[in-house]
Amino acid sequence: MIIFKEKHALKVYLATLKAQNKTIGFVPTMGALHQGHLSLIKQAQQRNDVVVVSIFVNPTQFDNKEDLAKYPKTLESDTKLLESVACDVLFHPSIEEIYHKNIVSESFDFDGLEHQMEGKFRDGHFNGVGTIVKTLFEIVEPDNAYFGQKDFQQLQIIKKMVEKHQLNLKIKGCKIFREKDGLAMSSRNVRLTKEQREIAPFIYKTLKKAKKKFSDKSADKVSKWVENQFKKEPLLKLEYFTIADEKTLETIIKKESDKKYRAFIAVFAGEIRLIDNIQLKN
Secondary structure (H helix, E strand, C coil), rough: CEEEEHHHHHHHHHHHHCCCCCEEEEEEECCCHHHHHHHHHHHHHHHEEEEEEEEEECCCCCEEEEEHHHHCCCHHHHHHHHHHCCCEEEEEHHHHHCCCCCCCCCCCCCHHHHHHHHHCCCHHHHHHHHHEEEEEHHHHHHCCEEEEHHHHHHHHHHHHHHHHHCCCCCEEECCCCCCCCEEEEHHHHHHCCCHHHHHHHHHHHHHHHHHHHHHHCCCCHHHHHHHHHHCCCCEEEEEEEEEECCCCCCCCCCCCCCCCCEEEEEECCEEEEEEEEECCCC
16 A cells, blocks of 8 residues: 655656556545445445545534544554555645645535535534545545445535536445444544443434334424434433435425435434434335
């Protein structure tokens, strides 16, 4: 595996591969890698000649500076993990390399996708996401980029950005990778206490039950049921639960047979914020 810290050197190297008509798969990450990330890398390896992984903890997408400071940074173990799955290239730039001295976000219009769910609770988050992902796409110029569906809203927003800015690549959404007990894999999971980790699978269990209820109950009734379930769990605090249209991400008012719906949830276990989602059938 070749490691680059400077974007110019990476661009020069990748240009030689593209001149040989090799396809580039790209997996952008913030590090603290786990099996979910590796599943994205493996999918990228199956469909591309070369796979590039970036590790960059992006300051402009954190509305909470304390969360940024506590975000796990495990570069040494991340590097070993990438080598174990035969990743081709690691791009690990400094903040200065990406932002120079101007650590601010661009302003994006995602046709309203950014105002739903996470956008209501994390001020400026998606401008930060859009800024770093667009910057990385311009550096790597991949043919395909891979994102997990755990951050489904982010996935839809990145697809929208690619469409609106006419970027020449395809975005691939990959299934949520879960622990054996159902908890969606996240770099934040390592910060959970033993008690929090034991109760955290309750989130996915509740989502699965909500999915069953949605087949014959209204979205409003399902939402109220979920809220009541979390009132019984003192270690978990529900921030939001919503059932939304997969395309527009707008909260459902009335079921329509020709639309696809998904349930989204954000929960605090102490100060650790966990998100998840599940596709629904109406």
